[in-house]
Amino acid sequence: QKEVEQDPGPLSVPEGAIVSLNCTYSNSAFQYFMWYRQYSRKGPELLMYTYSSGNKEDGRFTAQVDKSSKYISLFIRDSQPSDSATYLCAMSRGGYQKVTFGTGTKLQVIP
Amino acid sequence: DTAVSQTPKYLVTQMGNDKSIKCEQNLGHDTMYWYKQDSKKFLKIMFSYNNKELIINETVPNRFSPKSPDKAHLNLHINSLELGDSAVYFCASSLGGAGETQYFGPGTRLLVL
Numbered sequence: 736q737k738e739v740e741q742d743p744g745p746l747s748v749p750e751g752a753i754v755s756l757n758c759t760y761s762n763s764a765f766q767y768f769m770w771y772r773q774y775s776r777k778g779p780e781l782l783m784y785t786y787s788s789g790n791k792e793d794g795r796f797t798a799q800v801d802k803s804s805k806y807i808s809l810f811i812r813d814s815q816p817s818d819s820a821t822y823l824c825a826m827s828r829g830g831y832q833k834v835t836f837g838t839g840t841k842l843q844v845i846p
Numbered sequence: 847d848t849a850v851s852q853t854p855k856y857l858v859t860q861m862g863n864d865k866s867i868k869c870e871q872n873l874g875h876d877t878m879y880w881y882k883q884d885s886k887k888f889l890k891i892m893f894s895y896n897n898k899e900l901i902i903n904e905t906v907p908n909r910f911s912p913k914s915p916d917k918a919h920l921n922l923h924i925n926s927l928e929l930g931d932s933a934v935y936f937c938a939s940s941l942g943g944a945g946e947t948q949y950f951g952p953g954t955r956l957l958v959l
Contacts, residue, residue, distance in 0.1 A: 743886070767945040778850075778936050778950030779889065786945075821887055829945035831877070831901050836889040 738762050741824055741837030750846050754811040758824035758837045761805065765826040765835075768800045770809045773821045773839065782822070783809060814844045849873050850951035852937050857956045859927055867922045867954045869937030877901075878920040879938040879948065880912060889936070895920055896943075927958045 741758045748754055756770075767786055771779035783798040785791045785807075791798045797810040807826075811818055824837040850871045859865055871878060879902075880892040894902035895914040909925045920937060937951040 769947075773887075776953075778938075778952050780950065781947045784947065823887075823889060827945050829943065831894070831896060831943040832945075833891045833894065833902050833904070834948065835891075839887040839889075841887075 736761060737838075738835050739824065739826060739837045742840055743838050745841040745843060747843045747845060748814055750814060750816060750844055752814050752844070754809075754814050754818070754842060754844075756809040756811075756822050756824075756840050756842070758807050758826075759805055760807075760826060760835075762826075762828075762835075763802070763805065764828045766829045767827045767834075768798070768807050769825040769827075769834070770796075770798055771823040771825055771836075773823060775820075779823055811842075814842075816844045816846050819843045850937055850939055850949050852935075852951040852954050854954060855952065857954060858959065859957075860959055861927055861929060863927050864923070864925045865927060865956070866924070867935055867937075867956075869920045869922070869951060871918055871937075871939040871949070871951075873939055873941075873949060875939035875941050875949070876917055877940045877942060878914065878917070879940075880920065880922050881936040881938060881950075883934045883936060883953070885933070893920075893922075929958050932956055932958045 770783040773779040788802045799808045821839040823839045827834045893912040934953045938948040940946045
């Protein structure tokens with residue numbers, strides 16, 4: 736079993752839809768939870784960053800962490816065609832420990 | 847100015863050859879990383895350096911040897927290339943440890959024939 740599980744998709748939604756992306760993990764020592772967005776043929780870029788459990792909102796994006804269930808989510812409201820990309824969840828124990836990435840979910844927002 | 851740059855962007859080579867990929871960051875970060883992303887988009891850490899010192903060395907074949915001449919540069923040398931080495935290799939950097947934002951380079955697409 737992988738440390739971090741993520742549905743690879745692809746996920747196709749109409750423009751304006753609410754998108755929900757999720758990851759589960761097995762290592763209870765993870766403290767830092769991140770979502771990276773990767774456009775085709777580009778490097779990943781950080782979208783959201785959360786420490787421990789709770790919610791964080793930034794514009795149309797909301798990240799949720801439920802450590803008791805070992806489950807994290809990213810919600811995208813009013814999705815736009817420019818949101819079409821692969822979304823990678825990532826997590827770390829912190830310090831100089833490695834970051835473990837999910838396999839990524841490919842999202843397509845149809846105009 | 848590009849924050850994290852890699853050269854070359856594309857690399858096509860024959861099995862058995864030796865090749866190097868270079869990475870430079872101008873963000874003043876202390877920590878740099880090499881990741882491998884396979885055809886299924888799975889991104890896996892290979893190495894990490896903090897102030898020129900190796901701090902993460904995942905289960906990577908000895909054919910891969912990173913070198914950090916200073917904290918702004920992290921190069922990756924690969925000996926005796928194999929078909930399975932074909933992937934996209936990303937360099938990244940962060941101010942401190944892995945709990946901080948990592949900034950990724952554009953990637954080097956390696957194809958071994």
